[in-house]
Amino acid sequence: MRVRIDEKDFINYPFLKESQNFVSGYAGSPERFLCTSTGKAALAQAKDRILSAIAGKSGQKTNARPALPTDHDGVKVIVSGYALARVIISCMKDRMIIDRFTRSEAQKAYECLLDEEPGKKVFIATSLGIDIGADEVPLVPYVELSAGMREERWRLVNRDIEHGMVKVKKNETDEILRECIRVTISRNLPLPVPAGICEVLASVVKEISEAEQQHLLEQFGSVEEPCFPPCMQALILALSAGTNISHPGRFALTAFLHNIGMNSSDIIGLYCRAPDFDLSRTMYQVEHISGRGGTEYTAPSCAAMRTTGVCVKKDLLCERVSHPLNYYKQKKRKDKRNAPVPSGNMLVDRNAGGAHREDEAGNSKNIRDPRGHHQGEHDQEDNKKNQA
């Protein structure tokens, strides 16, 4: 049966070749396009797309499904907004934003896919280069796509394979398609955008960077070392004991601390005690990882940490996360939930009893454990709850 792709599909699936052709048919040069009323509206749409991706929860259901425009111009704005968003995040070269954007876009498309007729799903899958049946996927694309899917059920050992086809449940094909969309959207990002275009977009880039910073601060809040995952605690402990840590360990720790909002001078302070400490080299490395060179790095995932041998002392919470940043977020959230209802005057002596830490640069910090416990008590309590 012949499947008809219309303007509604361009909105729902702007990454499709057909949607891109629709945009390139009228947009012309980006500089000229941005001066038109459609271009200005598309820029606002692009900004909204990225901001909602930053604020949303990657890989989880969002409420960000766009209201469908009713006219042809509205479709133009939405589809070119998607293309412009790719250009903007390419100018930003921030891997965390790129990752959030691709996950958010894939999730939006997935939510539309759920209501689609089977023929349309097959059309989209074929257009993305994957031949998905109703309950099976060819082995090679399955292996490639399942590598980015966290749950145990996607592992090949948990699947039946017949004649080179991996058996999947009916509703799982949509999930595989979502991952395929994410990979398709991620492909070629960041794009090689000419510097002149990034200059034209500089004010939007700045606005989004500020929003991201603010979101990070809201999300991670103050830096609370007791909530660090075991791998990061071990790296800090090694540094404090004057031990050299491996290059992957340094990269992971620096990126992690930067991602949770620690400033560069505090991060550099941590490295002072390393036997091979060299201030200018450390400053260069920390600032490079923090984005000075134009690319801001994200801490490696647990899988990558395992490969480089820096995933150590895993605890029960580790079983439920696939990224050290998620560990930190979950632990902070959990600690907040378990914090006793404060009595007395919270404004008086807020730090009394909090862990006091003096870094190697001589900056002292009070790191308040919300439960007023020491780290060992935290873990015992968490473990008991997790076992229960």
Ligand code: SF4
């Ligand atoms: S599982 Fe992840 S969070 Fe836990 S120690 Fe290993 S790398 Fe760190």
